[in-house]
Amino acid sequence: MIRENIKKLRSGISAVCFAEGAQAHPLPVIVAVSKGRTPEEIEEAVEAGITDIGENRVREAIVKFDHLRRLTAEKNVRWHMVGHLQTNKAKEAVKIFDLIQSLDSLHLAEEIDRQAARISKVQDVLAQVNVSAEAGKFGFEPKNTLEAVKEISRLKNIRIKGLMAIAPVVRDPQEARPYFKRLRELRDEIFERNDFSPANHERRITNGEPPVLSMGMSGDFEAAVKEGSNMIRIGRAIFNHTHQG
Numbered sequence: 437m438i439r440e441n442i443k444k445l446r447s448g449i450s451a452v453c454f455a456e457g458a459q460a461h462p463l464p465v466i467v468a469v470s471k472g473r474t475p476e477e478i479e480e481a482v483e484a485g486i487t488d489i490g491e492n493r494v495r496e497a498i499v500k501f502d503h504l505r506r507l508t509a510e511k512n513v514r515w516h517m518v519g520h521l522q523t524n525k526a527k528e529a530v531k532i533f534d535l536i537q538s539l540d541s542l543h544l545a546e547e548i549d550r551q552a553a554r555i556s557k558v559q560d561v562l563a564q565v566n567v568s569a570e571a572g573k574f575g576f577e578p579k580n581t582l583e584a585v586k587e588i589s590r591l592k593n594i595r596i597k598g599l600m601a602i603a604p605v606v607r608d609p610q611e612a613r614p615y616f617k618r619l620r621e622l623r624d625e626i627f628e629r630n631d632f633s634p635a636n637h638e639r640r641i642t643n644g645e646p647p648v649l650s651m652g653m654s655g656d657f658e659a660a661v662k663e664g665s666n667m668i669r670i671g672r673a674i675f676n677h678t679h680q681g
């Protein structure tokens with residue numbers, strides 16, 4: 437089932453990327469979000485070609501990571517933290533995650549930096565942006581994100597690779613497009629047009645790769661890819677037995 441779901445997902449992505457004959461959009465990285473799923477289900481996804489696994493709780497992720505150490509090493513699986521990270525869990529998080537996508541405060545950035553330094557690691561992160569500026573949602577406000585990224589980029593044991601956002605739940609995924617567009621514009625403004633921290637720009641900010649734009653989930657990835665997403669986070673469309681697309 438998982439294998440078929442992934443196949444279907446890939447053809448859905450291709451349909452968007454190769455619309456009108458030419459490749460209009462680059463193929464995004466698929467992060468399979470496996471919260472609530474078993475190590476066996478994750479293994480099945482990896483056997484079907486998934487290379488990136490997302491979790492939203494540190495404790496749950498550690499248990500699965502321990503189960504799947506060998507597979508992770510053999511297949512070069514990357515582990516992503518996509519849920520809100522409490523400061524007191526930063527120490528555990530830096531041990532297992534390749535990319536922390538949910539960096540949402542300077543306080544947390546400082547703690548990640550401190551914990552990464554202790555294990556001589558440079559932790560890759562994305563700044564989470566509250567694109568809809570909804571109260572009670574995690575992430576930097578769009579208007580504060582540039583300033584936050586500047587601050588974060590000064591930390592030696594953090595490398596900020598791009599931005600992440602969760603679009604608000606809407607009835608028609610097309611309605612999410614303005615939020616995705618907003619995040620892309622912010623990414624371009626911050627990482628491509630902005631000239632801050634020039635000495636560290638290449639090494640710390642993008643490392644020569646295009647900055648990550650992590651947006652799009654099972655219900656809205658097509659709209660996100662059309663707006664330039666290069667990393668989508670997919671749970672239900674991969675792991676559900678009944679997901680209809």
Ligand SMILES: *Cc1c(COP(=O)(O)O)cnc(C)c1O
Pocket residue numbers: 469471492518519602653654655669670671672673
């Ligand atoms: C659960 C989750 C996803 C995946 O959502 P689906 O709708 O199941 O595809 C993506 N991003 C985050 C932050 C999540 O918590």
